[in-house]
Amino acid sequence: MPPVIRPPSIRADQLSRRHALQLLAGGAASLATGCSEPDKNSVAQGDRTELPYVHMPEGLLPGVPQHYATALPLAGYGRGVIVTAFEGRPTKVEGNPRHPASLGATDVFAQAEVLSLYDPDRSQAIRAAGEISDWPAFASAFRARLQEHGVDKGGGLRVLTGRIASPTLLEQMAKLQKALPDLRWHVYEPTQGAEGEAARAVYGVALRLRPRLSDADTLIVFDADPLGPGPDQVANGRALADRRRRDRASARLYAAESALTLTGAFADRRITAHPDAIEAMIAALAAELGASIARPQLSSGAGEFLAAAARDLKARPDRALVLVGPSLSPTSRALGLWINDRLDGPVDAFAPDDRAPQAGTIAALADALRGGDVRTLVVLDSNPAATAPGDLGFADLMARASFRVHAGLYFDETAAASTWHAPTPHPLESWSDIASPDGAVSLVQPLIRPLWPSWSAHAILAPMAGEPDQSDYERLRAAWRGRWGTDGFEARWRKALVDGVVEDRAPEPVSRPRATLPNWTVPAPAPGFAVVFAPDPSVFDGRFANNAWLQECPQPFSKAVWGNAIEMAASDAGRLDIREGDEVEIVAEERRLSGPVRLANGLAPGVLRITLGYGRTRAGRIGNGLGINAAILRASASPWITRGAALRRVSGDGRLSPAVAGLYALPGEARKLAPELAPGAALPPPAPKPSFNTPTPTPPGDPYAWAMSIDTDACIGCNACVVACQSENNVPSVGPDQIRMGRDMHWLRIDVYDHGDGQAPRPVFQPVPCMHCETAPCEPVCPVEASVHDHEGLNVQVYNRCVGTRFCESNCPYKVRRFNFFGYADGQEYGDLGDPLVKAVNNPNVSVRARGVMEKCTYCVQRISAARRLAERETRLIAEGEVVTACQGACPTQAIRFGNLADPKSTVSVLRHDPRHYTLLEELHTRPRTTYLARVRNAGPGGSKA
């Protein structure tokens, strides 16, 4: 197909006669060239070369995918995954059921890692002062430098890393510290909370406290977001959903928050409050439970909320938990721990990991740089130049060290500010090990040989500590042989690799001392705005900024893509005469940040929220120049909140990033689209309507009738299903300009409906894949029979028949069909997604759709087909649970179930008789195969208003 130049957007008032004639001629020319010969590169027509192996890799059969267990890091912690590879080419990430931080599911970031692996913008070479160099040159320069430091025991040498949870890397770090006692190690993790200090304040000793969410009847979160993006998201989501399934009536989640979070959306009762008010609520709750502190004055809404929460807490104190978020003051966090201790709720305490040397903070490093104490700075897998709190001015300070080494996946902002840069391998290319937040250790094994020469953190630290030069594999095996001994080592090693998690490594909880009540005084309210920060649900802290799947993954509530914004409450905007999309500037002390305003629901007046990770200048061709960098406004002393900020309007044009949809309000009748129930209540059965049309039953005899059931009470809105679908089904990313034209291609979207109002939202997430209607409205309108039904109830789209009339799309009441206006996946890709390397991410079992065809969710027909072929080869029926769709596999809370409706005992059949079962737009008689379970809101007495 010849490349087509994208026409400029046309508006009637801009169209001149000349322009119209140009377009006419262009149209005629493209019509004439449109009927060209088929692509010479396609196998059917041109290149018929076939290359067999010379030596067959053991255990590989071409065409049969292989699965390997490994772990992917997020903020330094590991999440166990099982990666699918076709002929040595990783294409899909699934969760590892044996891993405690995965339990078979993944988050959105793990799903997108395969695209990052094949990112052509990854750093591909060692660079000296920005110029391409090589390893020997770097090694000799580095060694010479280290020898200088060796003389003075490492004085003036500093290492900055992200959080390290790799036992072997920690061991190397300890060795390094021993070899160079004056070396200082600093850790900066942009999304790190402040768990440690609060525990010290309350218990007097350092403890790692982990709540057991699955055992909590009453959970109260104060500006905390356990369901938000992070290494704990999957495990927390599963724990809370499991708790709800066990007994919905006794599970109640209260959320008091300054900005709407995924936890707030999941809550049974939520209140929007300013952080100052939330701190007062925590103090009042502590006073209620017997703390000898002055009970602060609360507003009537907060008082009611707190009274209800306290009533539930006292009813079953041993099954109650309070979580206090990192943006609140250290005393409030300490008070939260004291409350938990008082309640004796389900919290485990763990001794801190003492194998690792003590690490300093980035603020200490900045001080040392400023004081001229740092001559050599080594930055491993961290990007402080873009992510460090703005008050440190870290990017400028770095130049104070004369020798700066950066090792990372990208030639990023920090690399540009360094004298040497070395590329590190992607986690899917490396040997390593890593612990999950709860301490379960996994081995990290490569799925593919490194695409470019690269050096891992292990390889960079080794020469520093004077360790022998060996491969990561040998080093890792040696480290584990040291831990396990040589007896039966091979068997244990093999088992750990196969299971994806090392046995007996999860630490045991320890008993904790009695908590002491921290001193609490009424915080003085600061004038001006409080700016709160949150990890971005798409790019996290910026490390995924160059991943197009994540950039195009809609934010949970605003549905914005390709950028962030300054989120603001509508009441504040009205007061200051600011409209959505205006450019404003926030000034906090010396720090200034300007960006577009987006009005957000559920945001407390006086609070602004900005997600981290945007405003990157050296992310790559996908992520450069999108959004604004919230880190500029952060302060190292209180990284999650900046108080006393001033705001002024700059201009009326703020380059607001596009959004694919909005938050739908649900007035009156529309409430049946996403109903909300009290626990134990049932939806009214649909009233039979008089009709001459006798409903046609599902044709009997066929052994399979595929169907899906989605529990909106378990959906946390994490988007993992959206990107899982994209990864499994070769769904293209289209870029921000196409999104502005409403041309997003996601086969599965998550609608969010609001049962409340802008100030007190009560959102319900509703994932919407194709409904696979039994009487599908898209089918009769297709003139070429490209939209047809198969015998198992799938509404299938035949790409080769489709001529692109888009009649089906107009006639689909659920709006789940997506049209390839351009060759989004096939010749006209966005950004660098057309690079030949990126094609390696495609699933070979799914067609890559061409320009001009309609596409939509297929219920992962390739997985159904694979299961059917396997079952038929063994002359049996497909068993329940054998077909797992991509969205279902990724879902942390098991909200999505898929199965055979023809089997009355299957989960989907059983769920059809659930009192919460409902069908979307049932009155249209489309008879969808995808149905829903209603959201339950266990608001409790007096809670229906909030």
Add this chain to the structure above:
Amino acid sequence: MAQLFHPYADTALRVALLGIVVSPAFLVAGGYALTRSPYVTGQTLVSPQPVPFSHEHHVGFDGLDCRYCHFGAENSRWAGLPPTEVCMTCHSQLFPHAEVLEPVRESLTKDRPIAWTRVHALPDYVYFDHSIHVAKGVGCTTCHGEVERMPLTRQATPMTMGWCLDCHRNPAPYLRAPDQVFVTAWAPPPDQKQEGLKLMRHYEIDTTHLMDCSVCHR
């Protein structure tokens, strides 16, 4: 006034009028014939190969089983081409210096694959699976022809969608007993009609779903 047209102009006009009516039919028929012709389907065409591999020799004379080289046939979508080391299992002993085998030896010494030319190439949007066909009693030679009589391999069948569907609609005439699938000299027995129906029941083949688009395309 002189005549403007010769008398044969009438005939020419009649022929032209007839042509207007008839030629579309010819065009359609011609197009149909073309798409089914070996020129388009590749049937009977022999492609040049780096090594003039003879199935006639290896299968017909030596009696090698199909699966010795095409070992994916029972478990994978692809029957697979043999890796060089499989060729060299025998040819390190047999004809170790033959000139025609030079590309094979070179492949092994230089660790570079032999670049064969595909004989059977289905379009990318067809998800054909060898394993299920083999498991359900479709023999190799049913689609690949009498390879034991092919000195150079050619595509024996048209491999068009219509040809696939002929069998998907009614597989009975082509089915074999499980032990006959890899027999290259298999010919339908005289009672294939009853035998085929019996085998359909034995393999539990249900043709209702076999005509669905989603069986081969996704």
